[in-house]
Amino acid sequence: MDAKNNITFILNPKSGNHGKNDIPDMIAETLDKTKFEYQVKFTEYAGHASEIARQCVDENIDVVVAVGGDGTVNEVARSLVHSRTALGIIPCGSGNGLARHLSIPIDIKKSIDIINRYNIETFDYGVINELPFFCTCGMGFDAFISQKFASSKKRGPITYIENVLKEGLDYQPETYELEDETGTKKHKAFLIACANASQYGNNAYIAPKATMTDGLMDVIIMEPFNAFDAPQISIDIFSKTLDKNSKIKTFKAKRIHIHRNTPGPIHYDGEPIMTGTDIDVHIEERGIRIITNPEVIETDSRPNFFLNAFAELYYNINNVRKDIEKQGRRIQTINKALLKKLKNNKT
Numbered sequence: 059m060d061a062k063n064n065i066t067f068i069l070n071p072k073s074g075n076h077g078k079n080d081i082p083d084m085i086a087e088t089l090d091k092t093k094f095e096y097q098v099k100f101t102e103y104a105g106h107a108s109e110i111a112r113q114c115v116d117e118n119i120d121v122v123v124a125v126g127g128d129g130t131v132n133e134v135a136r137s138l139v140h141s142r143t144a145l146g147i148i149p150c151g152s153g154n155g156l157a158r159h160l161s162i163p164i165d166i167k168k169s170i171d172i173i174n175r176y177n178i179e180t181f182d183y184g185v186i187n188e189l190p191f192f193c194t195c196g197m198g199f200d201a202f203i204s205q206k207f208a209s210s211k212k213r214g215p216i217t218y219i220e221n222v223l224k225e226g227l228d229y230q231p232e233t234y235e236l237e238d239e240t241g242t243k244k245h246k247a248f249l250i251a252c253a254n255a256s257q258y259g260n261n262a263y264i265a266p267k268a269t270m271t272d273g274l275m276d277v278i279i280m281e282p283f284n285a286f287d288a289p290q291i292s293i294d295i296f297s298k299t300l301d302k303n304s305k306i307k308t309f310k311a312k313r314i315h316i317h318r319n320t321p322g323p324i325h326y327d328g329e330p331i332m333t334g335t336d337i338d339v340h341i342e343e344r345g346i347r348i349i350t351n352p353e354v355i356e357t358d359s360r361p362n363f364f365l366n367a368f369a370e371l372y373y374n375i376n377n378v379r380k381d382i383e384k385q386g387r388r389i390q391t392i393n394k395a396l397l398k399k400l401k402n403n404k405t
């Protein structure tokens with residue numbers, strides 16, 4: 059009989075909004091014990107998942123499964139790069155961007171079934187200022203909001219949407235000098251995102267065309283916009299059409315360098331960190347082995363909270379715009395009126 063494969067599950071009890079106590083039982087019930095030997099370990103502090111995963115690589119464990127959200131996946135995966143140990147994912151965070159990109163079901167038992175199928179493929183990952191990322195990294199508004207979100211006691215989509223609405227209209231775009239193999243250009247931008255995978259999480263497709271096997275990242279430059287543009291941008295993000303929006307410039311690159319005038323936050327897979335004025339981003343080709351769903355799930359049939367909320371907002375904003383246009387007021391007054399309306403908006 060063939061030897062069994064070794065799996066270590068690393069469970070982050072702090073990810074997402076629900077308890078994790080029942081997950082070891084679910085693993086015991088669903089994992090195919092004729093194929094695998096396994097152990098479950100709980101993280102005790104931020105960074106612990108990386109330490110456990112590094113030990114697993116040293117012990118030649120076949121698979122380390124991150125049980126948590128993208129932060130936990132990042133911590134585990136960064137210890138596995140360029141090793142033979144594969145990453146598995148049981149997605150139970152708030153966003154689960156990498157799991158969604160790889161068609162891993164957001165359902166604990168179904169995601170364990172994917173591990174049972176043991177379909178391992180090799181994927182690209184990215185590096186921003188020496189920090190590995192597997193989904194996306196960025197600077198500007200998304201890094202700013204990751205910072206706000208990290209310090210928020212409440213987590214989940216509602217907190218996130220509240221933060222985006224509260225902060226988005228006041229946010230001041232920055233100027234960046236972006237250098238790639240074609241030369242250096244200045245961009246005034248609301249945010250710059252570099253994507254290895256297509257989404258931030260929760261089906262927010264910042265880079266709908268990104269694949270993890272092309273050896274390239276998708277660079278997304280979101281230009282400054284006003285309150286009237288915001289709902290359409292949001293709807294495009296959730297409808298996989300952001301690349302068609304007139305406020306978006308996008309291109310593929312293997313390596314970029316960005317210079318900005320003042321230090322500020324960046325994020326890697328949603329984890330914020332302060333950094334200086336110079337930022338390097340590149341893609342490491344085929345550097346991480348991941349257990350993935352051999353069948354691609356094209357559409358996510360679960361109700362999309364964000365899309366519904368933004369569609370309602372879009373409807374409200376258009377009504378405000380019509381009222382204001384009827385009264386013939388100037389654009390600054392329009393923005394102020396919208397700001398007030400949005401801050402009072404319960405969606």
Ligand SMILES: Nc1ncnc2c1ncn2[C@@H]1O[C@H](COP(=O)(O)OP(=O)(O)OP(=O)(O)O)[C@@H](O)[C@H]1O
Pocket residue numbers: 070071072073074075101102103104105106126127128129130131133150151152153154155213259328329
């Ligand atoms: N035992 C622990 N105590 C406190 N923090 C922890 C512990 N284990 C891990 N962490 C930290 O918890 C943070 C959040 O985890 P994670 O990103 O997996 O969940 P999430 O934010 O809910 O999901 P997502 O990133 O998909 O939105 C990570 O930054 C990780 O370092």
